[in-house]
Amino acid sequence: MPERPSLEGLEQKWGAVWERDGTYRFDRSAPRERVFAIDTPPPTVSGSLHVGHVFSFTHTDTVARYQRMRGREVFYPMGWDDNGLPTERRVQNHYGVRCDPAVPYNPDFVAPVGGGADAGKEPVSISRPNFVELCLTLTESDERAFEQLWRTLGLSVDWSLTYTTIGRRAQRLSQRSFLGLLERGQAYQLEAPTLWDVDFQTAVAQAELEDRERPGAMHRVRFARAGDCAADPDDAEPALIETTRPELIGACVALLAHPDDERHAGLVGGEALTPLFGTRVPVLSHPLVERDKGTGLVMVCTFGDLTDVTWWRELGLPVRALLGQDGRLLDVPWGAPGWESADVERARASYGELVGRTVNQARRAIVEQLAASGDLIGEPQPVSRAVKFFEKGERPVEIVTSRQWFIRTLEHRERLLERGAQLRWHPPYMRARFEDWVSGLTGDWCISRQRFFGVPFPVWYPLDAGGAVLYDQPIAPTPERLPVDPSTDVPDGYEPAQRGQPGGFVGDPDVMDTWATSSLTPQIAGTADEGEDAPGAPGAGGLAGAGGEGGGGLLAKVFPMDLRPQAHDIIRTWLFTTVLRSQLDHDELPWANAAISGWVLDPDRKKMSKSKGNVVTPMHLLEEHGADAARYWAASGRPGTDTAFDAKQMKVGRKLAVKLLNASKFALADLPIPPGGERAPGEQLTHPLDRALVARLAGVVREATDSFERYDYARALERTETFFWWYCDSYVELVKGRRYDADPQVSASVGLSLRTSLSALQRLFAPFLPFACEEVWSWWREGSVHRAPWPAAEELEALLEPGAEQRAREELALTVTVEVLAEVRKAKSQARRPMRAPVTRVAVRDTEPRLAALELGAGDLRQAGAIETLERLPGEELAVEVELAPAEDA
RNA sequence: GGGCGCGUAGCUCAGUGGGAGAGCGCUCGCUUCACACGCGAGAGGUCGCUGGUUCAAUCCCAGCCGCGCCCACCA
Numbered sequence: 001m002p003e004r005p006s007l008e009g010l011e012q013k014w015g016a017v018w019e020r021d022g023t024y025r026f027d028r029s030a031p032r033e034r035v036f037a038i039d040t041p042p043p044t045v046s047g048s049l050h051v052g053h054v055f056s057f058t059h060t061d062t063v064a065r066y067q068r069m070r071g072r073e074v075f076y077p078m079g080w081d082d083n084g085l086p087t088e089r090r091v092q093n094h095y096g097v098r099c100d101p102a103v104p105y106n107p108d109f110v111a112p113v114g115g116g117a118d119a120g121k122e123p124v125s126i127s128r129p130n131f132v133e134l135c136l137t138l139t140e141s142d143e144r145a146f147e148q149l150w151r152t153l154g155l156s157v158d159w160s161l162t163y164t165t166i167g168r169r170a171q172r173l174s175q176r177s178f179l180g181l182l183e184r185g186q187a188y189q190l191e192a193p194t195l196w197d198v199d200f201q202t203a204v205a206q207a208e209l210e211d212r213e214r215p216g217a218m219h220r221v222r223f224a225r226a227g228d229c230a231a232d233p234d235d236a237e238p239a240l241i242e243t244t245r246p247e248l249i250g251a252c253v254a255l256l257a258h259p260d261d262e263r264h265a266g267l268v269g270g271e272a273l274t275p276l277f278g279t280r281v282p283v284l285s286h287p288l289v290e291r292d293k294g295t296g297l298v299m300v301c302t303f304g305d306l307t308d309v310t311w312w313r314e315l316g317l318p319v320r321a322l323l324g325q326d327g328r329l330l331d332v333p334w335g336a337p338g339w340e341s342a343d344v345e346r347a348r349a350s351y352g353e354l355v356g357r358t359v360n361q362a363r364r365a366i367v368e369q370l371a372a373s374g375d376l377i378g379e380p381q382p383v384s385r386a387v388k389f390f391e392k393g394e395r396p397v398e399i400v401t402s403r404q405w406f407i408r409t410l411e412h413r414e415r416l417l418e419r420g421a422q423l424r425w426h427p428p429y430m431r432a433r434f435e436d437w438v439s440g441l442t443g444d445w446c447i448s449r450q451r452f453f454g455v456p457f458p459v460w461y462p463l464d465a466g467g468a469v470l471y472d473q474p475i476a477p478t479p480e481r482l483p484v485d486p487s488t489d490v491p492d493g494y495e496p497a498q499r500g501q502p503g504g505f506v507g508d509p510d511v512m513d514t515w516a517t518s519s520l521t522p523q524i525a526g527t528a529d530e531g532e533d534a535p536g537a538p539g540a541g542g543l544a545g546a547g548g549e550g551g552g553g554l555l556a557k558v559f560p561m562d563l564r565p566q567a568h569d570i571i572r573t574w575l576f577t578t579v580l581r582s583q584l585d586h587d588e589l590p591w592a593n594a595a596i597s598g599w600v601l602d603p604d605r606k607k608m609s610k611s612k613g614n615v616v617t618p619m620h621l622l623e624e625h626g627a628d629a630a631r632y633w634a635a636s637g638r639p640g641t642d643t644a645f646d647a648k649q650m651k652v653g654r655k656l657a658v659k660l661l662n663a664s665k666f667a668l669a670d671l672p673i674p675p676g677g678e679r680a681p682g683e684q685l686t687h688p689l690d691r692a693l694v695a696r697l698a699g700v701v702r703e704a705t706d707s708f709e710r711y712d713y714a715r716a717l718e719r720t721e722t723f724f725w726w727y728c729d730s731y732v733e734l735v736k737g738r739r740y741d742a743d744p745q746v747s748a749s750v751g752l753s754l755r756t757s758l759s760a761l762q763r764l765f766a767p768f769l770p771f772a773c774e775e776v777w778s779w780w781r782e783g784s785v786h787r788a789p790w791p792a793a794e795e796l797e798a799l800l801e802p803g804a805e806q807r808a809r810e811e812l813a814l815t816v817t818v819e820v821l822a823e824v825r826k827a828k829s830q831a832r833r834p835m836r837a838p839v840t841r842v843a844v845r846d847t848e849p850r851l852a853a854l855e856l857g858a859g860d861l862r863q864a865g866a867i868e869t870l871e872r873l874p875g876e877e878l879a880v881e882v883e884l885a886p887a888e889d890a
Numbered sequence: 891g892g893g894c895g896c897g898u899a900g901c902u903c904a905g906u907g908g909g910a911g912a913g914c915g916c917u918c919g920c921u922u923c924a925c926a927c928g929c930g931a932g933a934g935g936u937c938g939c940u941g942g943u944u945c946a947a948u949c950c951c952a953g954c955c956g957c958g959c960c961c962a963c964c965a
Contacts, residue, residue: 307963388964435893437960638903648901718904728924733929829919
């Protein structure tokens with residue numbers, strides 16, 4: 001036991017011991033019912049972890065440590081989500097490269113030195129395999145840094161179970177699951193209007209959209225009436241629409257009014273001519289049109305927003321697409337079929353100024369044209385409106401038609417809602433977010449991305465004699481070949497030279513969305529025994545192993561898992577897709593519990609973000625305050641609740657950890673420690689106050705345990721902490737006299753009480769302050785506190801005398817004794833005297849039962865208060881007179 | 891527009907159908923034999939507003955106001 005206990009260096013000291021002893025190693029021989037499996041969120045590997053990660057991962061770690069101490073064999077892996085767009089973008093910037101699938105693989109390629117955006121050089125085009133190699137190199141170094149941080153924070157993960165979402169094992173599982181879905185008709189391909197990010201040039205999913213307020217302008221535009229009236233233009237009342245997207249007038253395929261809107265009843269059923277381009281479009285009605293918006297007449301374009309898609313589909317409108325995949329206006333053949341115009345020359349002339357322009361450029365240009373032609377009515381009115389963005393994108397998403405892979409989702413909606421109801425949510429109200437999302441789904445899940453660093457779709461397509469791709473006849477590899485990359489691998493029965501040749505084959509060029517793989521994290525983590533290079537599982541189709549049929553593998557032991565911890569912002573993505581995939585592949589929930597963490601907000605209650613520069617780097621945090629202190633702050637944030645970043649809370653946590661060191665030192669120093677630590681055979685709690693203390697402690701243990709069972713780690717901490725400070729300030733002060741008594745008969749009971757209480761407190765704090773607790777445990781106990789059993793209220797109560805009446809009297813004795821001691825302290829404090837100042841006489845007036853109880857604590861009270869005479873007088877309520885001895889120097 | 895959560899001391903937040911709490915900060919005091927990262931004492935609040943249920947409401951119910959988040963067919 002050190003002379004002056006300190007927190008310094010405990011992270012390194014105990015981190016090394018835990019690693020050496022395999023303290024957190026998952027024991028694969030444990031029976032299924034003892035296993036507690038956690039589906040750890042794999043952090044995105046694209047730079048650095050932030051304070052929010054420390055926050056939520058600490059929550060999970062406290063639960064993991066609690067369960068381990070409860071005797072569960074905890075399956076607690078770490079994963080790295082290194083698959084996907086954020087990594088690609090980071091690699092592009094870091095190395096100054098760009099992936100071009102047309103470039104051949106260069107085995108001797110060396111990453112450019114001093115590349116990157118800051119070098120101001122044009123990015124170097126490299127092949128997809130070279131690009132993927134760079135992604136792997138960069139993520140590897142990030143992952144080492146992440147692991148170091150987690151180890152310093154004291155996460156009790158089993159590092160031998162680490163997986164990555166781009167690793168061969170994840171790819172194999174992801175592809176195997178996809179092929180199963182394809183075989184069962186749950187995955188399909190479709191050419192359809194798709195949400196599209198024009199910068200990344202990839203499809204995106206509904207779940208990856210977010211709204212952003214953007215300034216825009218509302219333009220009132222005149223459409224001439226076509227048909228009979230066209231012969232007599234002066235007679236024809238024009239059709240007025242309002243739009244924020246005038247650049248899409250050329251893509252207009254109809255005008256719509258509400259069926260009950262009498263103002264436009266005369267128009268409906270007729271036709272109108274688009275301004276500038278002179279295209280005939282029908283005027284129709286649809287109930288989704290809102291009469292009080294704009295003029296009540298709306299232009300349908302292919303496609304300005306998701307509502308346009310609805311109208312286009314429901315009304316069977318044609319496609320007149322203007323926007324290309326790069327977000328620029330396409331060159332379209334005015335006058336050709338589908339592009340008819342009442343004035344082809346004028347249409348070509350107008351459009352000539354728009355073609356090749358971006359959306360914003362084209363909008364400015366067409367507004368000038370409309371103004372010049374008189375078709376723009378009034379000035380554009382500035383408006384602020386919500387625009388849909390890809391959450392990682394910088395320009396609004398567009399809707400373009402493309403071929404994509406989908407997983408059937410809508411038809412499983414009811415079943416998914418049932419699954420959501422079966423899942424135990426912590427806190428329970430988070431379930432509403434899941435249900436809102438499932439109920440609001442409008443389409444199946446688009447999982448294909450036109451990117452490079454991801455899991456490829458494991459299919460090829462035959463080419464017919466004319467070189468056309470036969471998309472409806474995909475060629476799948478046999479399971480033993482997985483994972484495959486169809487851009488380099490060749491399907492069975494073909495030669496490499498046949499790639500791209502008529503009668504040959506092509507590989508699917510796309511990769512899966514990152515969620516399409518991370519939605520399988522329970523299965524990926526649970527197949528750690530397969531190894532990275534194991535062949536595909538035997539048997540076609542779905543995943544083998546889960547469900548336990550014959551398989552003695554790891555997966556059968558850990559799946560379905562016990563706990564999915566995650567933050568609330570990814571309920572609609574990660575949580576939802578994991579439930580969906582587990583439903584489709586296993587027809588069951590992937591876990592029994594979902595524990596949802598809040599976010600870390602900056603002190604202004606805004607979400608922390610790098611752009612604001614208010615982010616504190618986690619490692620710096622741990623170095624300054626210590627891991628236990630940071631964990632204390634995190635664990636004080638209640639489940640599901642956003643918490644402001646607060647360094648002051650960390651200081652409080654640090655004080656608590658230091659206090660635990662010192663209290664343990666006081667309690668244990670020079671105290672005989674029997675073998676086994678707490679209690680020698682035959683030892684008894686002979687003093688009523690000691691029994692009362694242990695009884696109270698049993699109540700705290702019960703509350704902490706109940707709280708943890710409900711995943712309310714914060715309450716467990718709060719109860720333990722409150723008790724602990726009271727214990728130090730009141731109980732320990734009260735019994736110091738007996739603690740140091742020369743007569744072993746007198747001190748024995750305190751010794752047992754201190755050993756018993758410290759043992760319980762050190763274990764109660766262990767999930768929160770793992771380093772300080774391990775340190776104090778090591779002073780007097782064998783083995784790790786983190787493998788010690790969680791304290792049990794029953795064991796503590798076994799030390800007490802039976803009899804409720806006696807327990808109540810002793811509990812009252814502790815209460816009254818502490819109350820009187822407080823009065824004595826108050827008198828000394830108000831007299832500005834030290835706490836050890838002697839007291840000649842204390843007269844306590846109180847009710848008879850309380851005075852009787854006080855008698856049980858009178859001896860300790862006299863010693864703690866330095867009281868000469870203690871008188872007990874009958875009274876109505878507690879009143880204490882204190883006569884201090886004269887100060888020596890007064 | 892819909893849903894969820896929140897609104898308690900200057901700050902951060904617990905809490906309960908019957909006495910309004912903690913930590914930090916502030917004031918005053920104490921070198922008490924584990925700890926000055928300590929100990930003791932104290933000041934400080936119409937528990938968002940308005941109704942209702944109840945003997946009794948900070949807590950339960952309704953409405954409103956404010957904040958945050960999620961969702962929405964935002965032309």
